[in-house]
Amino acid sequence: MRHAGAMLRINEISYSVAGRVLIDHASVTIPDGHKVGIVGRNGTGKTTLFRLIRGELALEGGEISLPSRARIGGVAQEVPGNEVSLIDTVLAADTERAELLAESETATAAGRISDIQTRLADIDAWSAEGRASNILKGLGFTDAEQRMPCSAFSGGWRMRVALAGVLFAQPDLLLLDEPTNYLDLEGALWLESYLARYPHTVLIVSHDRELLNRAVGSILHLEDKKLTLYQGGYETFAETRAARLAAAESEARKQDARRAHLQSFVDRFRAKASKAVQAQSRLKMIAKLKPITTPQEAALKRFTFPEPEELSPPIIRVENGVVGYDGKPVLSRLDLRIDQDDRIALLGRNGEGKSTLSKLLSGRLELMQGRITKASKLRVGFFAQHQVDELHIDETPIDHIRRLRPTETPARLRARLGGFGIGAEQAETLVGRLSGGQKARLSLMLATIDAPHMLILDEPTNHLDIESREALVEALTTYTGAVILVSHDMHLLSLVADRLWLVKDGNVAPYEGDLESYRAMLLSSDKPAKAAKTAESSKPAKVKKPSRDAVLALKKDAKNCEQRIEKLSEMKTRVAAKLADPAIYDDIHGLKEWQKKFAEIERALTLAETLWMEALERLETAES
Structure with missing residues (x-):
């Protein structure tokens, strides 16, 4: 066997940093083959725990033990930007295979040649290139890109190559620290599926609730300097832990x-x-x-987006638009409308044009053809990871905000920062010393300082812990502007977005399914057609009783219909209030737009109610 039976034993370990105790007499045992999600507030020591397991840091007390031959693997940093191709870089990550192949070219003794060939067969070395290619494909690299040198890709993409290498090498104990931070939704869903069937032990630090619900079987919580293992995914952990807290x-x-x-x-x-x-x-x-x-923890996590005034719909209209770079179209035949109460998630694989569309909507890219109409007073806020990286590390958050609001008092500036969970002490700390989450909060505050009518968020949850992500959901729910969202966080998307746009094949169109059907479509497209065919042919000719999954799907359908009615009812109330305001009758054009919107909502509400009743009847039939 190539792999040792890895079991991780952590016994009464203690560790401090600069006099501050991070871990104090903590113990846990992880059985062989278990998938474990590690959670805990930022700064509690999750990454430090990984370094202790790898032996990079010395314990102050206790011991960490693994089987002697167990191999530990993780992604420490991006691969070098050299001239080696992506596929060869990943293949080289399996050092045993690489060494055996190298020796096979020079070995002369017949016995040794035979041993090498036997061992190469044992470790399935001849199918290695196909396996490596499939992993790279799952993480977003086309066949052509896999043959390109590492130097052709940016740091974020080279991190994906490093991740592919570790997954390909299949260590006995796989340690992953926030791997979805440098993946898109499609890559994150692929990784989730891959980890769920990974043949060895996995420890993953993550703040992604959906990943922690689907890919792991238990949750290791680092809190109050102790380690507590909970069976089940994140939702089970949250419920169990909540039961221990006073209501x-x-x-x-x-x-x-x-x-x-x-x-x-x-x-x-x-x-x-x-x-x-x-x-x-x-x-x-x-x-x-x-x-x-x-409540004390929640208070530290808040976000408070300023409220914009209401504009007449639509706030953006694109007709027969073409957009791209250097005269080459990326997206064509664009026919889009955005209202101020829209919550739109952009779906689509990397390179299909989500960023191009975001740039067009934020005004950083002009149409090559067609027409774009924007409300005259439209303000757009934009947040992306690169903005976090562009903060001035030798200045404080107060310095950053003072540049935008030079006439405001220090107290007012601190209040603005406080509204984004940046406390008085952090306000005067150099940005270079802030955590990733605190920097993200500062960038979000700067992006929304002008009370935008539309907020474009590109991966806003990177570096935010779970409580902060929940606070962001709450803030976006109460925010009265439009939201355009690109995220790998399925939990965030499912709670915030009520419209899905699929960016694919040079076009942007509404996606008629829900996020679950999109997830299923992506994962099924990665499976061989033969397997799909076999599964189809093996279906029984006559089904006597709906399966549990079918009933769950019907329940989900009914719930989605119900949520849609709630959303439309809220919209109808808001628009009715607008039409009841005498001031609107001074603007005939605006009045017609609001009346048109009210009629659209009423039609949609009638349809939604009908669909809900039909969904309930289907569910009744299935359950009875």
Whole structure:
């Protein structure tokens, strides 16, 4: 066997940094082959734990033990920007295979040649290039790109190559520290699927809830200098941990308000449905939502986006647009409309044009052909990772904001920073000494300081911990501007976006399915057609009873319909209030637009209610 039976034993370990105790007499045992997600607030020592396991840091007490032959692997840094091709770089990561192939060219003894060939066969060396290519493809590299030198790619892409190399080498203990931070949604979904079937032990530090729900079987929580292992994915962990925390009064009030709102929703449709008992499932779901942080923790995590004034719809309209670079189109036949209450997620593989579309909408790229119409007072905020990297490391957050608001008092500037969870002490700290999450908060504050009517967010959750991501969801929910979102975080997308645009084959079109169907489509497209065919042919001719998965799918369908009705009802209330304002009748053009929007919402609401009733009936039939 090539792999030792890796089991990780951590026994009473302690470690401090500059006199501050990070880990104190902590213990845990990870059985062979287990997939474990490591969670904990930023700064608690998750990355330090990895360095202790690898032996890069010396323990102050206790011991960490692994089987003697166990190989540990992880991504320390990007691969060098040299002239070696991507595929060869990944193949070289399996050092045993590389050494055996090199020796096979020089070995002369018949016995040794035989041993080498036997060992190469044992480790499946001849199919290695296909395996390496599949991993690179899953992480976003085309066949042609795999033959290109590493020097042709930027640092973020070379990190993907380094990740591909580690996955290909298949260490007994795989240590991954926030791997999705340099992946897009498609790459993150592929990795999630790959890790779930990885044949050895995996420890992954992540703040991505969906990854922690799907790819791991247990959660290791680093809190109060101790390690606690919870069985199940992240949602199970959150529920179990919440049960250990005292119920906060403010949380109880919030849930009571939610229940009252949902109950009125259920009552509204009780008369219409033959049996609307299923609508109660929504109440049960909300009842399960337990606080995962104390109120003190939550207060430190807030985001407060300034509110823009309301503009007449649409705020952006693109007709027969063509956009690209140096006269070469990237996207064509663009026919897009954005209103101020839109929440749009951009889907599509890397290189299809999501960034190009973002640049067009933010005004950093002009149309080559066609027409774009924007509301005259439209302000657009833009956040992307490169802006975090462009902060001045030798200045404080106060310095950054003072440059944009030179006449405001220091107290007002600190209040602005406080609204994004940057406290008084951090406000006066050099940016170079802030954590990644604190820098991201500063960049978000700078991007929204002018109260934009539309906010374009490109991977906003990188470096944000789970509580901060929840706070971002809350802030985006209450924000009254449009949101254009590119993210690998399925949890964020599912809670924020109510429209999906697929950027593919040079075009942008509404994606008719939901995120789950997009995920299923991506993962199925990576499987061989033969396997799909076999699965199809093996289906029974007659199904007597719907499967559990089919019932779950029907429940999800009903829930989606219900959420759509809620959203449309809220929109209808807002637009009705606008039409009730006498001031709007001074602007005939604006009035017509609002009346048109109101009619559209009413039509959509009628359709949504019909679809909901049909979904409930299908669910009733399946369950009975």
